[in-house]
Amino acid sequence: MRALFLAVLLRDLRLAARRRIDALLPLVFFVVAISLFPLGVGPEPQTLRHIAPGVVWVCALLATMLSVQHLYAGDQADGSLEQLLLAPQPAVIVAAAKCVAHWLVNGWPLIVAAPLVGLLFDLSGPALQSLVLSLLLGTPVLSLLGGLGAALTLGLRSGGMLLILIVLPLAMPALIFGAGAVVAVDAGESAAGHYSLLGALLIATALGAPLATAAALRISTE
Amino acid sequence: MSAVALGGQRGERPLFRAVELALRPGQLVWLRGRNGRGKTSLLRLLAGLATPAQGAVTCDGQTLRKVGAQWRLHLLYIAHANALKEDLTVGESLHFLGTLHGRKPSAAEITAALTLLGIAHLRHAPVRTLSQGQRRRSALARLALPHPRSVWLLDEPFDALDDEGVQALHKLLSEQSRRGGSVLFTSHQAVALREPEPQVLNLDDFAIAA
Numbered sequence: 073m074r075a076l077f078l079a080v081l082l083r084d085l086r087l088a089a090r091r092r093i094d095a096l097l098p099l100v101f102f103v104v105a106i107s108l109f110p111l112g113v114g115p116e117p118q119t120l121r122h123i124a125p126g127v128v129w130v131c132a133l134l135a136t137m138l139s140v141q142h143l144y145a146g147d148q149a150d151g152s153l154e155q156l157l158l159a160p161q162p163a164v165i166v167a168a169a170k171c172v173a174h175w176l177v178n179g180w181p182l183i184v185a186a187p188l189v190g191l192l193f194d195l196s197g198p199a200l201q202s203l204v205l206s207l208l209l210g211t212p213v214l215s216l217l218g219g220l221g222a223a224l225t226l227g228l229r230s231g232g233m234l235l236i237l238i239v240l241p242l243a244m245p246a247l248i249f250g251a252g253a254v255v256a257v258d259a260g261e262s263a264a265g266h267y268s269l270l271g272a273l274l275i276a277t278a279l280g281a282p283l284a285t286a287a288a289l290r291i292s293t294e
Numbered sequence: 295m296s297a298v299a300l301g302g303q304r305g306e307r308p309l310f311r312a313v314e315l316a317l318r319p320g321q322l323v324w325l326r327g328r329n330g331r332g333k334t335s336l337l338r339l340l341a342g343l344a345t346p347a348q349g350a351v352t353c354d355g356q357t358l359r360k361v362g363a364q365w366r367l368h369l370l371y372i373a374h375a376n377a378l379k380e381d382l383t384v385g386e387s388l389h390f391l392g393t394l395h396g397r398k399p400s401a402a403e404i405t406a407a408l409t410l411l412g413i414a415h416l417r418h419a420p421v422r423t424l425s426q427g428q429r430r431r432s433a434l435a436r437l438a439l440p441h442p443r444s445v446w447l448l449d450e451p452f453d454a455l456d457d458e459g460v461q462a463l464h465k466l467l468s469e470q471s472r473r474g475g476s477v478l479f480t481s482h483q484a485v486a487l488r489e490p491e492p493q494v495l496n497l498d499d500f501a502i503a504a
Contacts, residue, residue: 151374
């Protein structure tokens, strides 16, 4: 099982490294979309600080949705998906490996960029730390839910739009607790409760989403 | 492996029914039929990638649902799509596909397999630079890796191959039969294999009138 997990993970990382432009697009979208808000809302620091957590989290969610749409489509088109499902090990290993690879390629860069874009919103040091920590706990949830959505909508016409409609409601708790953690820290309160809930959400999603994704992949390829 | 009273459909459209098939060790079966008869659908049913509309596929008397993982250990399915990634090299692709099935092939084993298919010089070439025939040979090189599976399901393996490629594939099929493995393949081209001569299963005989 470990060999299959590592093989799929390393293959997807290698492919991302060879398609750097494709891999960077979600990050570019994230930065550009966030940069538009100070221009549209105005330079008032109080207002920017107030909207920053929600803006960063919504843009992270949308950037993830953009990148996750092709998570399984390429494998389906070139016949790799059938081979992945024919491996003797359970398909849940494949689903988990692909989600981890997706997070490393698309989620991790958002976390690295978050403090920089947070400066655009005049966020304080503790608020920036909270933003990074909440994204660290929350973006894997987005990748796992996105993987499930991508598997459910595989091969469907208008699958991209359907994926967003399926995943956005499921991702709302992560959005609420993630943005809430930064708001709490900015207001001088403890964000421990928000982190705990995000952590619980991550554990629940990590346990459930790959299983559901594997089942969805089998149905999609029938 | 056997198919008992097997019926298949594509979407809502029934394709064939009452297909009886027993694939024995050493046996080569050439699955024939007109376009759209459901040859690929039948191969996917036998691979366990789809669920039959009627009947069952059994392995040692047990349905695929029961012995799924065990069945996949013995199976090598090469579909019409080559399962190669444009941005990987031929060697990387073969290494990945070999690892998927539980055993990492060594560099020497990959080179030997590619040599058998006459494309050892393409080992470091990105798949996107290959012709259709070279891609097919790269996919078929999986058949030449050590510790081959006992059952091969091959969908149009002769597609895009030149004479040299066809000869290499004939050799692989003969070797598989000689060591007691079995093969079910589809082909629209005439198959000149004589050692052993494949048995023909014509899916037109099981077709459901449209």
